[in-house]
Amino acid sequence: MIELKLEVPNTNAFYMEVSSNLVDWVNRGGPFISPNESFSYKEAALNPTNRSNTADEFEKGILEGYRSGRVNGDVQGFTSRQGSQVFYIARPMAVKDPKCLDCHTTPEAAPTRQVELYGREGGYGWTMGEVVAAQMVYVPMSEAVRGNPRDLKLVIGALAAALGVAAIVGVVLLRRA
Numbered sequence: 736m737i738e739l740k741l742e743v744p745n746t747n748a749f750y751m752e753v754s755s756n757l758v759d760w761v762n763r764g765g766p767f768i769s770p771n772e773s774f775s776y777k778e779a780a781l782n783p784t785n786r787s788n789t790a791d792e793f794e795k796g797i798l799e800g801y802r803s804g805r806v807n808g809d810v811q812g813f814t815s816r817q818g819s820q821v822f823y824i825a826r827p828m829a830v831k832d833p834k835c836l837d838c839h840t841t842p843e844a845a846p847t848r849q850v851e852l853y854g855r856e857g858g859y860g861w862t863m864g865e866v867v868a869a870q871m872v873y874v875p876m877s878e879a880v881r882g883n884p885r886d887l888k889l890v891i892g893a894l895a896a897a898l899g900v901a902a903i904v905g906v907v908l909l910r911r912a
């Protein structure tokens with residue numbers, strides 16, 4: 736299941752920069768969505784607006800790599816989550832548009848509805864250029880896929896596409912809100 740931000744309190748088409756990366760992202764990954772695997776998508780952040788986006792220890796490690804500049808671009812590999820082996824792809828999400836700061840600077844500047852829904856604590860104080868989150872997609876690895884590199888390629892494509900889909904849905908929802 737792809738978990739997306741379904742509750743968006745205000746307008747402002749702000750996922751432009753995500754969608755602009757989308758074309759090459761999908762081109763590289765290809766639109767292979769495997770119906771048998773269940774994805775999960777998360778924007779893992781150290782200082783999230785929505786607490787459920789809080790980075791866990793594993794995600795923190797990845798995010799710190801991005802934030803320190805030690806690591807750039809997509810990272811992929813295997814890890815264990817809740818006792819099962821998963822394959823993941825991570826990519827950095829930075830504040831590239833000053834519009835982001837309308838909502839992520841102070842509660843006073845943010846939309847009232849946002850503050851009502853999410854409170855005054857998290858998701859503020861971000862700065863231009865800061866890598867605020869790692870986009871993460873996870874998919875459980877079946878034995879079959881683990882044993883077969885060709886299947887793994889398909890899964891990588893599917894995960895890449897899932898990130899792209901998440902970005903598109905984000906754009907659409909935000910435009911509509």
Ligand code: HEC
Pocket residue numbers: 740742743744745746747749750751752778779780782783784785786788828829830831832834835836837838839846849853858867868
């Ligand atoms: C209209 C207000 C608004 C604008 C503009 C905005 N955001 Fe957000 N952002 C939010 C809200 C509200 C959430 C929490 C959504 C949820 O429930 O997951 C959020 C969540 C996020 C998250 C997930 C981590 C977290 O804080 O929960 C990231 C990453 C993020 N925004 C990045 C950006 C970027 C990058 C931009 C500019 C391209 C941007 N935002 C512009 C309101 C905004």
